[in-house]
Amino acid sequence: MRTAVVTGGGTGIGRAIALALVDQGLDVTVTGRRAEVLAQVPNVKHVAFDATDPAAVEAALDSLPSTVDVLVNNAGGAVSGPDTKSRWLANYESNVISTVLVTEALAPRLADHGRVINIGSIAGRRGGGSYGAAKAAVEAxxxxxxxxxxxxxxxxxxxxxxxxxxTEFFGDSMTEERLNTLIGQTKNGRAGTPQDVAALVAFLASEHAGHITGQVLAVNGGAHLGR
Ligand SMILES: NC(=O)c1ccc[n+]([C@@H]2O[C@H](COP(=O)([O-])OP(=O)(O)OC[C@H]3O[C@@H](n4cnc5c(N)ncnc54)[C@H](OP(=O)(O)O)[C@@H]3O)[C@@H](O)[C@H]2O)c1
Known part of the structure; x- marks a missing residue:
């Protein structure tokens, strides 16, 4: 059975990705910092660790699959901070360091013909301050x-x-006005769902996507055009 590891798989987009990969018949392990949240995802294994902490990533290796067919680096988010430097470093850690550490740790275990899928953001192309800059670094x-x-x-x-x-991404910071503005930027007049993202990740994870690599694929309802 093919195996998958989905970081940040306890909530939102990561949870939907994990469930989509289970539907495809994969043996899925979800990770995140909160064990009690991970435990609520059905039909998956779960391992709790902080993906930004090298020692925690190293310690988790014993509990992660010995062969990994699909790695989805989804853990991350927009992090606030008390001052400019701490905010920039926190966003870099949350989105870039987590992705790099988990990938480097699991690279020797990746199966030939395996898949690595990193979750970026529209903010990486369109702005978004320290968070957008971190997601642009994930692309590079x-x-x-x-x-x-x-x-x-x-x-x-x-x-x-x-x-x-x-998702938990916006916490309690989303207002109706902001939501309507963001929806208004799409060409199809709706917000995206975790399942919209999971469907593309599931395709990229499949055997059909072997010649698609090095790409940035958007799921944004046309809010930003990749042309
Ligand atoms: N929602 C959006 O509109 C949107 C748009 C563009 C991109 N994204 C990206 O999509 C990804 C998933 O976000 P989401 O929208 O599904 O929000 P979410 O519900 O907040 O999911 C983020 C997940 O990552 C985990 N996580 C965060 N930091 C971690 C760390 N240091 N170590 C381990 N796990 C960590 C969180 O669990 P714990 O707190 O338990 O660790 C949580 O389950 C993120 O990379 C985000 O930047 C989201």
Whole structure:
């Protein structure tokens, strides 16, 4: 049975990705910092650790699959901070360091013909301050990764969502006005769902997507055009 590891798989987009991969018949492990949240995801294994902490990532390796067919680096988010430097570093840690540490730790376990899918953001192309800059760095690093892993027929891509509701991403910061503004920027006049993102990730994870690598694929209802 093919295996998958989905970081940040306890909530929102990561949870939907984990469930979509279970539907595809994969043996899925979800990770995140809150064990009690992970435990509520059905039909998956779960391992709690902080993906930004090198020692915690190392310690988790014993509990993660010995062969990984699909790695989805989804953990991350927009982090606030008391001052400029701490906010920039916190967003870099949450989105870039987590992705790099987990990928480097699991790279020796990636199966030939495996898949690495990193979750970026529309903010990486459109602005978004320290968070957007961190997601842009994820895109740049994924281009290198595709080159490194390509020799083993492993693909590496970024899936870049726009506004996605039904997640913990916005906390209590979302207002009706902001929501309507973001929806108004789409071409189809609706917010995205975690399932919209999961459907693309599931395709990229499949055997049909072996010649798609080094790409940034948007799921944003046309709110930003990748042309
Ligand atoms: N929702 C959107 O509109 C949107 C748009 C563009 C991109 N994204 C990206 O999509 C991804 C998923 O976010 P989401 O929208 O589904 O929000 P979410 O519900 O907040 O999911 C983020 C997940 O990542 C985990 N996580 C965060 N930091 C972690 C760390 N240091 N170590 C381990 N796990 C960590 C969280 O669990 P714990 O707190 O338990 O660790 C949580 O389950 C993120 O990378 C986000 O930047 C979201």
């Amino acid at each position: 690093w994924t281009a290198d990764l595709a080159g490194e892993l390509g020799k083993r027929q492993i693909t590496a891509n970024v899936v870049s969502p726009g506004l996605i509701v039904d």
